[in-house]
Amino acid sequence: MSGRILLLALGVSLAGGSAHAQRDPIPFDPPEAIELGDSRFVLPAPDDYRVELDEGLVAFIALDPNTATVELTALIGASRLDDPEGKTGLAAAVAYGMGHVEGLDDHLYAMDARLSVTTDNEQTRLHLSLLEEDLDEGMALFAEMLRRPKLDEATLEDYRRAAVRPPWNPDDPRKRPEYELPKLLYGNHPAGRVPTEASVAAITTTDLESFHAQYYVPNNVVLAVSGGVEREPATAALRDALFPWKRARVHHADVPEIPKATPRKIHVWEVERLQGFMLVGHLGRQGREDEHAALEVANYILGGNGAIWKRVHPELAPARAQGHFDARFFVESRGKRGLSNDISSYVPVGFRAPALTYAVTSGRPESIAFLLKIIDDEWRKIREDVADGDIEIAKGALTQGYFQMRYAGAHATALSLAEELFFEGGHDWSEGYIERIRAVTKAEVLAAARKYYRPEDLVAVLVGPLDEIQSSEHPLYKAKLEDFGELIVHAWQQ
Structure with a gap:
């Protein structure tokens, strides 16, 4: 009897669950229809x-x-x-x-x-x-x-x-x-x-x-x-x-122009590991351009919030510069395919010389070539189109979360203020940040992406078991390293 009662109870539960699953989804407004409320964050003076x-x-x-x-x-x-x-x-x-x-x-x-x-x-x-x-x-x-x-x-x-x-x-x-x-x-x-x-x-x-x-x-x-x-x-x-400590006139060395690297190359250092580790990038920005706010929005859509945490607090970046679940890199590499924990994207600012714009990822040998393809493809796609909803999500996250994290704690606050004065000579950047991000348009995001994501200039560095990477192939997601460009293999001791 008890077995029948248990079976009946399970049947009712399963039936109820099935009926619930067939209900119409709860309606919700798309992101582009949601207006961002006024931020209650008070910027430290x-x-x-x-x-x-x-x-x-x-x-x-x-x-x-x-x-x-x-x-x-x-x-x-x-x-x-x-x-x-x-x-x-x-x-x-x-x-x-x-x-x-x-x-x-x-x-x-x-x-x-x-x-x-x-x-x-x-x-x-x-x-x-x-x-x-x-x-x-x-x-x-x-x-x-x-x-x-x-x-x-x-x-x-x-x-x-x-x-x-x-x-x-x-x-x-x-x-x-x-x-x-x-x-x-x-x-x-x-x-x-x-x-x-x-x-x-x-x-x-x-x-x-x-x-x-x-x-x-x-x-x-x-x-x-x-x-x-x-x-x-x-x-x-x-x-x-x-003190006593005397001030003095400071003269910094002149910084010459940077010669352009030969693009579309994969530089490989072979080492026997279970995974391959890869950085892909090109020369990036120097100083604050007019497109900076639009580029932060583009980078959030592409690969996360690394732009914020790599520029300041480098000691905190590994812990806090995580991608988010809606980032294109995350969706394509992990959400849809499970090829990697993530692909993170960074667009830091250089002040005395251009910084590097780059993506970083790792994965098993059979996944590496396709991960490189994802980076290459997504850098091209974000230059072509961006959904209005993605832009609104990025604006909300940047202005009502990630920006505030710069001041999360006493030392983060003191350090953010110190770094802004040190690198930029004042505090105009932080004082106008929220307004600039909120004012970004779709056209500005695409223009910034076309200017600062240049797939034709990409150079890749790969460390891992090259023979296994080249000989193994993912059963579903097929790509070859040579599809990206020429392989240049370096001896590990170099």
Whole structure:
């Protein structure tokens, strides 16, 4: 009896479910018919955080009473583009000296603090995270690294060995495409050069001291400070730790024109892995063009919100620059076909030299060729047509979500304000962002896509098991690497 009752109950449940599934779908308005409401987001006012210190040094200080840590970031106007001819690696050598001041490891261990020092084509960045109770000691250490890095011969020799060591290994080859694509696209240009044994051997301690004296001056630095420390005590601690410190005239090296790379090539580094890792791109933008807002909308439609998080907060980009489920790359690669976790798209801004516009993906050997085809095809399609609904969704997401994420937390706020001043000289970009995005038209999106997505200029870098990629074929989604362009195979040791 109980079995019959259970079967009957299941039958009723299934019948009810079937009847429910056959009902008419709930009507809803298409995205283009939905008007965006007024944003309730209040943009942080720069003057509420900005502190004018001495000698042209500016800091943005944000209080966070709910944390026991203090975050200190220095943005320094010293980059790889300032390396003299024949001495590639000089800017990075000075940054290396910041991370190797006397007794640094003992201080960091005692304070349970975290340190990062990076140099790229736009800046050198120093970041220190410590407990509020160690503020005085941490601020003194921060000032020591910034003002008096270790630039002696022994430290320089350590740097020489480290600088020519590849930033990847066969056990984790994902960094190789990020290393190789800029070299290919920038060519023999300061933006694409990497240190060699000859270039670092040419650097002297006199070069280090001269470079530091020229660029590590208060009027060439912007600070971001946050944590459980009030503005006045933080300001006093900065003054006590950093000054006296004299401003100086800063002259940056001239940046030459970038020669155009040979397009439609696939550069392959073979390594035995279960997956292939791929970056595809071309030279991108320099500075804020009139089409910037339209391009952010186009990039959101194509591949996600990487444009926002790659421009600022690079340390947060891997965690937060995720694609969304309606992005064309996501739909074509994963939603429809399950070939990859995602294809992410980035259109960062370069200020001293053009940045790279690129897409990144990975997948099993039988999927790689078709993933490359998707990138190529979608870059072409977005130049031809964009649905009104996709534009409205992008506008809503960018103006009522992703833009606000730039200020999600005290240090994100201080850092966003500091970076905007550092890179752009003011805050016009953020103050007009929402209005510019909302005013974008379909014609402007297509015009921006045609200008900044150039499939004819694409270059691909692939790291993976080439023989398996070429010999295996997906049973449903067929493509060959050679359909994209010529294969150039490089030895892994290069």
